[in-house]
Amino acid sequence: MKLLGSLLGMTIMFGASVAQAEGTAISAKVIDTCLSSLDRESDKRVCVGQAARDCAQAGDLGACLNAEIAYWEARLNVGFGMALDRALGKDSDAESLELEPRDQAGALRTAQESWNTYRSATCAFEQTLWETGTATSPESQGCHLYLTAEQTFYLEAVALIE
Numbered sequence: 055m056k057l058l059g060s061l062l063g064m065t066i067m068f069g070a071s072v073a074q075a076e077g078t079a080i081s082a083k084v085i086d087t088c089l090s091s092l093d094r095e096s097d098k099r100v101c102v103g104q105a106a107r108d109c110a111q112a113g114d115l116g117a118c119l120n121a122e123i124a125y126w127e128a129r130l131n132v133g134f135g136m137a138l139d140r141a142l143g144k145d146s147d148a149e150s151l152e153l154e155p156r157d158q159a160g161a162l163r164t165a166q167e168s169w170n171t172y173r174s175a176t177c178a179f180e181q182t183l184w185e186t187g188t189a190t191s192p193e194s195q196g197c198h199l200y201l202t203a204e205q206t207f208y209l210e211a212v213a214l215i216e
Contacts, residue, residue: 080105119195133209
């Protein structure tokens with residue numbers, strides 16, 4: 055649990071610096087505080103978009119959404135790395151114990167590639183539902199934001215499986 059906390063702390067700092075570099079500041083602390091206030095049964099998705107909404111009160115909604123997407127992308131990459139490390143360890147354990155190999159790492163990589171395709175296709179469909187029909191519409195950005203956050207939550211959970 056300490057490992058996850060320190061890795062997420064680095065991700066939060068990275069997410070905040072990405073948001074600053076784009077000229078629009080989101081507060082990663084808003085997301086972190088929201089997530090840490092939830093119990094195990096709560097839906098983490100309630101915290102997604104909060105930082106962008108707060109930012110948009112003083113700035114451009116599209117830029118704020120992009121900044122929060124950058125935060126979740128950075129966190130997704132850390133979560134994937136943690137899940138991949140776990141899978142590689144399990145693959146190595148199986149090999150050293152002379153068990154039938156399962157190639158968890160390969161399966162995870164394939165799943166993540168498929169998920170990236172799914173997210174792109176789903177958000178492309180989403181953009182056809184709205185009047186503007188552009189990738190930069192708040193609805194299309196919201197699709198990217200929420201799907202990325204959900205995959206982040208999944209990968210972080212997988213990384214913690216014993």
